[in-house]
Amino acid sequence: MNLGFCIHPIKNHPSKALIQQFENVVTPHISDNLNRIHAIASGLRPYHKKGKLTGAALTVKTRPGDNLMVHKAIDLAEPGDVIVVDAGGDLTNAIIGEIMQKLAIKKGIAGFVIDGAIRDTAAIGSESFPVYAKGVTHRGPYKDGPGEINVPISVGGMVVHPGDIIVGDEDGLAVVPLEHAEELLKLIKEQQIREEDILLSIENGTVNRSWVDQTLKQKGCELLEESETYWRIARLE
Numbered sequence: 001m002n003l004g005f006c007i008h009p010i011k012n013h014p015s016k017a018l019i020q021q022f023e024n025v026v027t028p029h030i031s032d033n034l035n036r037i038h039a040i041a042s043g044l045r046p047y048h049k050k051g052k053l054t055g056a057a058l059t060v061k062t063r064p065g066d067n068l069m070v071h072k073a074i075d076l077a078e079p080g081d082v083i084v085v086d087a088g089g090d091l092t093n094a095i096i097g098e099i100m101q102k103l104a105i106k107k108g109i110a111g112f113v114i115d116g117a118i119r120d121t122a123a124i125g126s127e128s129f130p131v132y133a134k135g136v137t138h139r140g141p142y143k144d145g146p147g148e149i150n151v152p153i154s155v156g157g158m159v160v161h162p163g164d165i166i167v168g169d170e171d172g173l174a175v176v177p178l179e180h181a182e183e184l185l186k187l188i189k190e191q192q193i194r195e196e197d198i199l200l201s202i203e204n205g206t207v208n209r210s211w212v213d214q215t216l217k218q219k220g221c222e223l224l225e226e227s228e229t230y231w232r233i234a235r236l237e
Helices: 016-020 027-032 068-076 098-107 121-125 178-204 210-218 226-236
Strands: 005-007 053-062 081-086 094-096 111-118 131-136 147-149 153-155 158-160 165-169 172-176
Touching: 005 068, 016 053, 027 165, 027 172, 027 178, 053 068, 053 111, 053 153, 068 081, 068 098, 068 147, 081 153, 094 131, 098 111, 098 121, 111 153, 111 165, 158 172, 172 178
Parallel strands: 005 147, 053 081, 081 111, 094 111, 111 131
Antiparallel strands: 053 147, 053 165, 153 158, 165 172
């Protein structure tokens, strides 16, 4: 095997039915129920006009500034896949542009997540096809390799495995480990019900805010009298 320059078969791929269940799930709910550690860094932002991103990760590890293996990933991708590219976060050369966007749309690919740069942002920004990236440059890519497809990668500080479910919306990108997807859906449904109840209590004026003072007391926060508060502020000044 040519280490660092090879294509692996994908071993685990979520069903379309499982992916569809995440289409109406927001990234904050995913993050909350994964202890807030499975988010891709906020530096990767959406460049498309609008639209939710949901699909299975087809991962690409490439040399910064080179998109040969990304082209191959487009050819290999199944409809509904998200091409997730670890380009080292480098912004010197763009990894994709309008031509690759159009190829992906034609194939039914769900979207791109690029830990690197893109170009042709006017064309990408006119479409609802999801494209998340770290930055922009007009400088085009090289097509020499090396690189790998369907290997664990690091994107925006998050490890992504082939077949993980990628969800992107206005708040950012979340990674759902495939082995926890079913369990996570149950936890998210429970949170949605809790939050609906909270919003209703705010609307009808019955919301209970006692937890704030209870938490402050548990943390040792001291409520000072007005004169003492003024004295402490004066000393700080």
